[in-house]
Amino acid sequence: MPIVTSKEMLKKAYDGGYAVGAFNVNNMEIIQGITKAAAETNAPLILQVSAGARNYAKHVYLMKLVEAAVIDTGLSVCLHLDHGETFEICKACVDGGFTSVMIDGSKHSFKENIALTRQVVEYAHDHGVTVEGELGRLAGVEDEISVSSKDSSYTDPDQVEEFVGSTNVDSLAIAIGTSHGAYKFKPGQKPELRFDILEEVGKRLPGFPVVLHGASSVVREHVQVINSYGGKMPDAIGIPESMLRRAASMAVCKINIDSDLRLAMTASIRKYLAEHPSEFDPRKYLGVGRDAIEAMVKHKIVNVLGCDGKA
Ligand code: G3H
Ligand code: 13P
Ligand code: ZN
Numbered sequence: 650m651p652i653v654t655s656k657e658m659l660k661k662a663y664d665g666g667y668a669v670g671a672f673n674v675n676n677m678e679i680i681q682g683i684t685k686a687a688a689e690t691n692a693p694l695i696l697q698v699s700a701g702a703r704n705y706a707k708h709v710y711l712m713k714l715v716e717a718a719v720i721d722t723g724l725s726v727c728l729h730l731d732h733g734e735t736f737e738i739c740k741a742c743v744d745g746g747f748t749s750v751m752i753d754g755s756k757h758s759f760k761e762n763i764a765l766t767r768q769v770v771e772y773a774h775d776h777g778v779t780v781e782g783e784l785g786r787l788a789g790v791e792d793e794i795s796v797s798s799k800d801s802s803y804t805d806p807d808q809v810e811e812f813v814g815s816t817n818v819d820s821l822a823i824a825i826g827t828s829h830g831a832y833k834f835k836p837g838q839k840p841e842l843r844f845d846i847l848e849e850v851g852k853r854l855p856g857f858p859v860v861l862h863g864a865s866s867v868v869r870e871h872v873q874v875i876n877s878y879g880g881k882m883p884d885a886i887g888i889p890e891s892m893l894r895r896a897a898s899m900a901v902c903k904i905n906i907d908s909d910l911r912l913a914m915t916a917s918i919r920k921y922l923a924e925h926p927s928e929f930d931p932r933k934y935l936g937v938g939r940d941a942i943e944a945m946v947k948h949k950i951v952n953v954l955g956c957d958g959k960a
Pocket of ligand 3: 732829862863905
């Protein structure tokens with residue numbers, strides 16, 4: 650099975666009323682945990698690599714690990730650049746074998762975002778690679794970007810037709826109240842998403858796949874495990890799974906999840922090391938972390954995304 654673009658996957662997801670999971674990858678154990686879960690549930694899969702992940706692991710290692718996972722599991726996988734900020738990083742990923750890239754021009758003006766996105770689309774499409782753009786700005790923290798809530802902004806549905814028409818992007822990430830990282834809503838705050846904006850975008854772009862970033866649910870037990878073994882994470886609230894299921898039944902066809910995998914892996918490794926204080930074989934604790942990723946991804950595929958059996 651090959652590494653494929655997101656085109657067919659997202660079209661099928663739109664028609665089928667479910668979403669494909671796009672999981673961030675940084676090393677072998679994460680890639681193995683995710684791909685095993687997708688293979689066992691027969692789910693379509695997008696593996697995505699941030700600029701930070703490329704800096705950490707190097708492009709060629711991630712590329713070869715994903716190729717190995719495809720050979721090992723027989724899955725079709727889309728390999729996607731997450732939050733490409735410049736034409737140059739998108740070009741490097743297209744040239745380096747990725748099948749999909751995101752150009753995140755959301756910090757620019759509408760006009761500049763269109764110009765940059767169009768430049769990436771022209772290059773990527775010439776090379777058979779799909780492109781995700783972004784309109785509106787999510788709050789939250791990623792490795793290389795931090796956006797305070799005052800600088801975040803919801804997507805304006807009045808802009809989406811012009812953006813998609815002028816850039817020819819294949820999918821569009823929108824901001825409806827999700828945010829990156831483990832602290833999406835303050836303790837006591839009621840999580841709310843702007844489904845009215847999603848509905849309006851869906852009407853303006855019939856048949857067109859929408860992407861939801863910042864979609865981790867921040868599983869409370871994982872935070873509690875981390876804290877019970879010496880961690881100091883503040884109480885965290887993520888996106889309720891019921892809201893993600895609702896978004897997946899609408900125009901949202903790709904749901905990005907990273908923080909939930911980080912929490913699952915870290916919680917399991919902290920627990921393992923606390924319970925096995927003399928263990929120093931990295932295979933033992935990384936293996937436990939890999940199993941935790943697999944369990945988390947299976948849960949997402951079956952109970953949140955609804956894409957099991959859709960590969
Ligand atoms: O949205 C961003 C992802 O969670 C990647 O995070 O930039 O820390 O690798 P990162
Ligand atoms: P989370 O931080 O909610 O997992 O979001 C990840 C993401 O949007 C990657 O692009
Ligand atoms: Zn994101």
